[in-house]
Amino acid sequence: MRICAFILVGLVTASGAAERPRSAYVLIVHPSSRVSRIDRKFVAEVFLRRATRWPDDTPVHPVDLGPDAPARIRFSQEILARSVASVRSYWQQQIFSGQGLPPPELPNEQAVVSYVLSHPGAIGYVTGDTPLNGAAVVEAN
Amino acid sequence: MRLVLAMSALALVASRPAAAVELSLPGELGQLQVHGFISQGFLLTSANNYLAHSSRGSFEFTELGLNFTMLATDKLTLGLQIFSHDLGPIGDYRATLDWYSVDYHWQDWLGIRAGRVKLPFGLYNDSSDIDSARTAILLPQSIYPAQNRDFLLAQTGFELYGYRGLGAAGGLDYRFYGGTIFLDIRPQPGSPITAVDLNVPYVAGGRVLWAAPVEGLRLGGSLQFLRLETHLLVPSSPGQVAVNLPVMLWVASVEYTVRDLLLTAEYSRWRVRTESSNPSLFPEGLTFSERGYALASYRVNSWLQTGAYYSLLFPNVSRRGSLEGRQHDAALTLRFDINPFWLVKVEGHYMHGMAGLSSSLNGNQPLSSLHPDWALFALKTTAFF
Numbered sequence: 007m008r009i010c011a012f013i014l015v016g017l018v019t020a021s022g023a024a025e026r027p028r029s030a031y032v033l034i035v036h037p038s039s040r041v042s043r044i045d046r047k048f049v050a051e052v053f054l055r056r057a058t059r060w061p062d063d064t065p066v067h068p069v070d071l072g073p074d075a076p077a078r079i080r081f082s083q084e085i086l087a088r089s090v091a092s093v094r095s096y097w098q099q100q101i102f103s104g105q106g107l108p109p110p111e112l113p114n115e116q117a118v119v120s121y122v123l124s125h126p127g128a129i130g131y132v133t134g135d136t137p138l139n140g141a142a143v144v145e146a147n
Numbered sequence: 148m149r150l151v152l153a154m155s156a157l158a159l160v161a162s163r164p165a166a167a168v169e170l171s172l173p174g175e176l177g178q179l180q181v182h183g184f185i186s187q188g189f190l191l192t193s194a195n196n197y198l199a200h201s202s203r204g205s206f207e208f209t210e211l212g213l214n215f216t217m218l219a220t221d222k223l224t225l226g227l228q229i230f231s232h233d234l235g236p237i238g239d240y241r242a243t244l245d246w247y248s249v250d251y252h253w254q255d256w257l258g259i260r261a262g263r264v265k266l267p268f269g270l271y272n273d274s275s276d277i278d279s280a281r282t283a284i285l286l287p288q289s290i291y292p293a294q295n296r297d298f299l300l301a302q303t304g305f306e307l308y309g310y311r312g313l314g315a316a317g318g319l320d321y322r323f324y325g326g327t328i329f330l331d332i333r334p335q336p337g338s339p340i341t342a343v344d345l346n347v348p349y350v351a352g353g354r355v356l357w358a359a360p361v362e363g364l365r366l367g368g369s370l371q372f373l374r375l376e377t378h379l380l381v382p383s384s385p386g387q388v389a390v391n392l393p394v395m396l397w398v399a400s401v402e403y404t405v406r407d408l409l410l411t412a413e414y415s416r417w418r419v420r421t422e423s424s425n426p427s428l429f430p431e432g433l434t435f436s437e438r439g440y441a442l443a444s445y446r447v448n449s450w451l452q453t454g455a456y457y458s459l460l461f462p463n464v465s466r467r468g469s470l471e472g473r474q475h476d477a478a479l480t481l482r483f484d485i486n487p488f489w490l491v492k493v494e495g496h497y498m499h500g501m502a503g504l505s506s507s508l509n510g511n512q513p514l515s516s517l518h519p520d521w522a523l524f525a526l527k528t529t530a531f532f
Contacts, residue, residue, distance in 0.1 A: 107218065
């Protein structure tokens, strides 16, 4: 009986965990944004600075985490479809040929949330368990 | 002494992890970002001097750059880069304004840059000075010849550029430009012909890159027209000979990036017509050159990249058969990233043919008398922020 109860508790716990997977990252925008879903390709263009405006023509301000942050690594692979090192090479080309500057790199998730909250038009990404303090979450599809 | 200074500066930059320097400016002005790089290389060939006096080993392979970019408004960017280099007989550590521009990004599909702007030719011409942005030390010299840097790197004029998403069809990245190139005349020791002046009345062209719907695939084409005008002093002639060279260059490019693997191939033809005021002293003609390469690069882990390419150069397609009329270049590279701001590269080349060699670097011997099979070893370290 005790064994059955133990297994039951284990299954319930496991299924609960399965319902609430911890995301590697969530995309966040300024609370004034009316965007709730966003095209993954558009996000990639924004972070490579090929797209600089939201569809309503307001400026978009992307913000990155540092190169070793787990959320940056997953974001880079899933949204930009290239490694962080490859993205850094891309920015080396852009910077030193006068074609553009990368998004600011901030040291941690809290700094990204603060940046997004203080810049209308901002978009960033943080790990799923980061306190968002009112920043809006958007889904990329 | 200059080499020692360059090495000291390199050691200083490499020893401290650094990011771009950002300065907040007073009042309504935006932020100013400062970036820089310092490279020191070494070239050694088994025979023939290539790019420098390499047969005895040469450290005349140095690059330094410092750039300042200010985002004045959401749409307006101002920037400039100071660059100094030495590569055998060229550069000689003179500091120049590599590029400077006023960039008005009106819409994503249309912006304009005015100033001295790097030429978009092929996939990598505008970033050919940027060692940190690639695996190889030397880009394939068939399409990106280092000794032609002054001709091919930047123009002074304007550029229209933009990016247009095409939905399911991918996106288009395009740049179109027109202007001129200011060139200094370099003395050619041992050459019987002396250039009195050298002008480029125009350079114009463009590059279109299509980001195909297949993730990581880019296809592109570049076209460039320019005209060189010079007056030459030729022995046995009392006056000057006017020589004009209308040139057309094009390159077709394909690049495929999948995670840490990069595959690239480019093919190019350059058409040079020679017009002379005195054909008996300086003959007229029409030359087509053919160039191409295939390249693969793979990032093994965070600190190691490997690369290889095979490059072909035929400076005159009607003389492919001769050894001095072709250059086959097979290269292997290892790149070690010591930290995010400092790297070291080692590269070996097997060369077949004498095209691409300089007679003046080889004691003014005719190219046909140089060694047809030779090897190049290159070592380079770069620090950047």
